[in-house]
Amino acid sequence: MSAISLRELDVTFPDGTKGLQDISLDITPHEFVALVGPSGSGKTTLLRTIAGFVHPSAGTVHVGGKDLTGVAPENRGMGMVFQQHAVWPHMSVADNVGYPLKFTKDSSQSRKEKVQRTLALVGLDGFDQRRPSSLSGGQRQRVALARAIIADPTVLLLDEALSALDEPLRDILRRELVALTKRVGLTTVHVTHDRSEALAIADRIVVLQEGRIEQIATPEDLLVRPQSAHVAAFISDATIIPAELSADGAHSQALGMTWESDMIEDFSSATPSPSSTEVKLALLPFDAQLVAADTPGAIAATLESVLFERDHFSITATNGDFTFRTTSTRRPAIGDSVGIKPHRLLSYPA
Template sequence: MSAISLQDLTVTFADGTKGLHDINLEIAPHEFIALVGPSGSGKTTLLRTIAGFLHPSQGKVEVGGKDLTGVSPESRGMGMVFQQHAVWPHMSVADNVGYPLKFTKDSAQLRKIKIQRTLELVGLDGFGKRKPASLSGGQRQRVALARAIIADPTVLLLDEALSALDEPLRDSLRRELVALTKREGLTTVHVTHDRNEALAIADRIVVLQEGRIAQVSTPEQLLVRPDTAEVAAFISDATIIPAQLTAAGAHADALGTTWPAHLIEQASKSVAHSNAVKLAVLPADTQLVSPGTDGAISATIESVLFERDRFSITAKAGAYTFRTTSTQRPNIGDQVGIIPQRMLSYPD
């Protein structure tokens, strides 16, 4: 079984900077995990530590119950695909894909069979004799994926593996990748800077911030109830507003507004030791109304983008920018009202 267990994992670089702080994470066999977080949050550092390219200063990496902390990358039984295709231009597609088999005891005939099967798996049947220069970017990335899985790895690691591709090719390969990993029973860890991609393809998402795990949740749970205000802002573009809890609800001095208690939900497991809180307003819980509507915050439309069947809108109220969507298109500069339908409360 290809379960991954990360225990008290800490990575300290030569200059004393900590890339990871006490990471504890259990990944189930065949699970598809996405690592997301702001730039510098530790996503790639964590992936490279699992792969063995970086050595932890503390903690260990176990796969299938075996401690691999001191094992070299090539001996870990993992496949890895990077952002750039990393295929050898002087070699044919078949030779690129079959390269890892040179280090096995397989016969030439068995290697040929495995190469053919793997090319079929990634949709490159009939491409074996071609050179990478004759392929599209998506096809070259399929070659890299085939090379990563041909030796039957227990774990597949993806480092921004789709980010260099254009849509809709990226969406197509994303779908194929998820189907392939499920069909082949691979445990997959995928680093991506694309929040929507993580939400679309992962069984669970690990949100990293400053080298620490901020939250591990299913996509659905992450969207509805982020553990911290920072996660809400990163994942959902939530508006974060400092406020004071009162008997009536929550009051924000900066906006001169008090929201009734029935709108406030305590989202954090932490217990506040004061009435100071951070309120997170998710775009899905933000309603645009006519200016002057009772209880609405006065705001000005700042941007309007069309997204397939609706408009993505940002509106500025004082120092705060709210995001929401609408089937009606407002004009930039329009005066509107904003009424939160729900507010998540976190200790400040």
């Protein structure tokens, strides 16, 4: 069983930059966790700290109940796959995949059989004598994945492992990767800049900002109940609206709109100190409806872009400095005057 337990991790780089600040996180055995956040948020630093390539300034890393904080990467029993395939071009597929077994006491026949089983597991049965130069990008990434799991790691670490691949191959490998990790029983930590990918494949998502954890949640909870305005904007492209509380709801001076309190989720918990009435309201795209410009309760906006997404159109509309996202089953025209009608607003302290 390969639970990961991180406690009060700090990473300070030699120039004084804070890479991680007070990170505490528990990952259960066989769980698939995605790390997301903007550039510089600390997601790759956190992954490399788990792997042992970055040494924490404070805190501990436990895996399977063992303290690995000071243990070298090669002795942590982990497999790692990077964005670039890192497949050695001068070696056959079998030699690439079997390389980690050179450091074991297995017989040559046992190693050969294990290579064949692992290649079959990642869909490369019969590719053992091929050279990497004859493989597609997706096949080379499968080789890298096979090499990462052949030594029976307790943990699999993925650093943007799919981002260099084009669709639809990337989608195929996402599905295969999730199925493989569940079938083999790996505890997996996956760094990705692709929010849709994280939402699609992770059991839980860790959102990082400036080296700190902002929220840990299932994809469903993260979308519906983001715990901060930043998470709402980063994960769901929510529109953040500064507003002031009133006795009956909240008012946005910039938009000239007032909303009653029954439309505002967590209204009471977001109430600031008595000396301030300022809050941030988040309007999530799926809580906004595209309506006619003169619809009562709608925010007047101008349609800026229309993107077709299989069974609907993705809509972007603007009002001054505010950008709104929503969807429509019909294709409106760019430049149209439209209305954006909120059905729910999330409220956070300013």
